[in-house]
Amino acid sequence: MSEKINIILAMIDRIVEILKNTKKLFILTGAGVSAESGIPTFRGKDGLWKNYSATDLATPEAFSRDPKLVWEWYRWRQEIILKANPNFAHYAIVDLEKYFSGFLLLTQNVDNLHQRAGSRNVLELHSNIFLTRCLECNKVDKIENAQFNPLPHCKCGGLLRPDVVWFGESIPQEVWQESVKFLSSADTAIICGTSGVVWPAAAIPEIAGNYGVKTIEVNLESTPITPVVDVSILSPAGKILPEIVEQLKK
Secondary structure (H helix, E strand, O other), X not given: OOHHHHHHHHHHHHHHHHHHOOOEEEEEEOHHHHHOOOOOOOOOHHHOEOOEOHHHHOOHHHHHHOHHHHHHHHHHHHHHHHHOOXXXXXXXXXXXXXXXXXXXXXXXXXXXXXXXXXXXXXEEOOEEEEEEEEOOOOOEEEHHHOEEOOOEEOOOOOEEEEEEOOOOOOOOHHHHHHHHHHHHOOOEEEEEOOOOOOOOHHXXXXXXXXXXXXXXXXXXXXXXXXXXXXXEEEOOHHHHHHHHHHHHHO
16 A cells, blocks of 8 residues: 555544534535536636636626627536536535534535535535526526527516626625634534635635634645645545545444
8 A cells, every 4th residue: 555545544534533523514615626527627728718718708898898708608618517417526525414413515616516416505605607697687597597699688688697706706795704604613624626726715724723623625736725724635525525424424
């Protein structure tokens, strides 16, 4: 058995020990969790579409300039997501929700995969790619209720945009406040599949630390939050989380 595997197993044991003394668990997930289902992330070469990067398209300015192009990109992303399935990490998080009496999942992902896997106590920090919002009356509705001709419009006549948080926009404050309120009384926080650079989610480990909450990171590579968490495992969430669940149930 390699030294790396021994280190990971020792870390899993430490995490399980922490979780066995946990009553309220907070989980934050990011794009790395969805990437294991084959959904491209915003960062790196996978984030490119027709030579456009996400920062070229996911902005109010881009939508104002060329709503047809932005909607074409979002429809492409929606098709990819609809063909994808929740992975082992999503289902392990469902198991964790069933295990703990107090549980909250905050996700930066907009793909609905947590809900499809069976998660119930979910807050979406960046909203949902399958929702639309009217630029005139501000009504939020499901994408299937939109008529594309070629652009989707509301019953009031207003142009519809994806109801997601774009670069330069504020996150929904009620979602953030509810998350921080739960986190302040949690025992443990797992930060999973995040880059650790997108604010305000990147502040979660520091906020947790201020309240004495134990912090655990599960990610493919080290991030800016790696040095400040209590335990960090650099390995796929789809492998680590199910193993944690299995050990926890013993």
